[in-house]
Amino acid sequence: MGQQGFQGTGEYVASQELMASVNIAVALKKPLLIKGEPGTGKTMLAEAVAKALGKRLIVWNIKSTTKAQEGLYVYDTIQRLYDGQFGEEGVNDIARYIKLGKLGEAFDSDEQVVLLIDEIDKADLEFPNDLLWELDQMEFYINETKRTVKAKQRPIVIITSNAEKELPDAFLRRCIFHYIDFPDRELMEEIVRVHYPDVEENLLKNAMEVFYNIRAIRDIRKKPSTSELIDWINALQIGGIPADTIRRALPFVGVVVKKDEDLQLVRSEPGL
Structure with a gap:
């Protein structure tokens, strides 16, 4: 990151306070929770941080139906059943049918990445709580293969919220918080x-x-x-x-x- 840390980019103008919040979150290895009016550049911040630090950006877009489990991994039982019916080789290798989600992909990356969890408040109220362990410990367990996926390099996690719902206190305690004021x-x-x-x-x-x-x-x-x-x-x-x-x-x-x-x-x- 260099001695000066995140300073914005040629395409993204950040306030001094926002730049400081990004750099503190990176230094403390905590998720950065960004709130602000729609259109104040919350999502673009993650793109700017990734570009400025020379890191790959992984985006997890949250919808009202999104479950925390989807960010970790999914077990494609339908594909396994289909392959079994048609005699495909390797059907007994369950690992072939485990697909990592966006959080799993960030953990499994050999290089540090920037992970954007975009519009977390769109999901149900349990969604943030369901991610507490994984964001704290930077690991999760795949029950089907008895494998623990542990972050090879701790990702820089940026979470955005449009304040449509209140987030749980336990989740907020684990984050660095910044509200992007509307630009003067x-x-x-x-x-x-x-x-x-x-x-x-x-x-x-x-x-x-x-x-x-x-x-x-x-x-x-x-x-x-x-x-x-x-x-x-x-x-x-x-x-x-x-x-x-x-x-x-x-x-x-x-x-x-x-x-x-x-x-x-x-x-x-x-x-x-």
């Missing part, structure tokens, strides 16, 4: 310029002014995210929109505002 205007300008270094000054100024004013509307249901601002600025550039018409005409505002009710609010808001 100075940091946001830096982020936009990473994507569009030649963006015209007045266009950027006017677009950001409207963007933050929309986010400040009291009753707005879905506040626009960083990624939506970036898309909007791209649309304004492609459309050749004069900077001084942005506040008045709100061109391509559907790139930023995605709900009917919010669109009505924005269009009725004087002096955006």
Whole structure:
């Protein structure tokens, strides 16, 4: 990792606090739990850390139906039964039918990897608790083959949450926690310029002014995210929109505002 640790990348602008949290989690060998509004770069952080440290990224996307066991391994009984019916050789070798999940793959890697457990709060409430032993001990047992899979190199574990559900206290105690605040205007300008270094000054100024004013509307249901601002600025550039018409005409505002009710609010808001 080097003496300076994670410093962000050319494509990912990180705050000093976020960089410090990443480096502390790596140093303490603890999972880093990242929360924040959708669109604040939680998932992209893992990609940036992997790139900056020169490590392979393994992504475990969590869904409402995901079980912790799937991250460790699955025993493909259907394939074994199928092979048995058709006389395939090696059908008695159960190990052939053990498929490692994303966590198992991270443990079994000869090189240290970055493991992203993305949107952990989408799963049921027992999911985080079911991973406590494995994340603590960095190993798990495959009952069918009587094999213990122990991490060859402890992965750097980054876990994201959109705070849809409260995570168990026992799980939180094992993590380093960081909340990604929504970028202030100075940091946001830096982020936009990473994507569009030649963006015209007045266009950027006017677009950001409207963007933050929309986010400040009291009753707005879905506040626009960083990624939506970036898309909007791209649309304004492609459309050749004069900077001084942005506040008045709100061109391509559907790139930023995605709900009917919010669109009505924005269009009725004087002096955006």
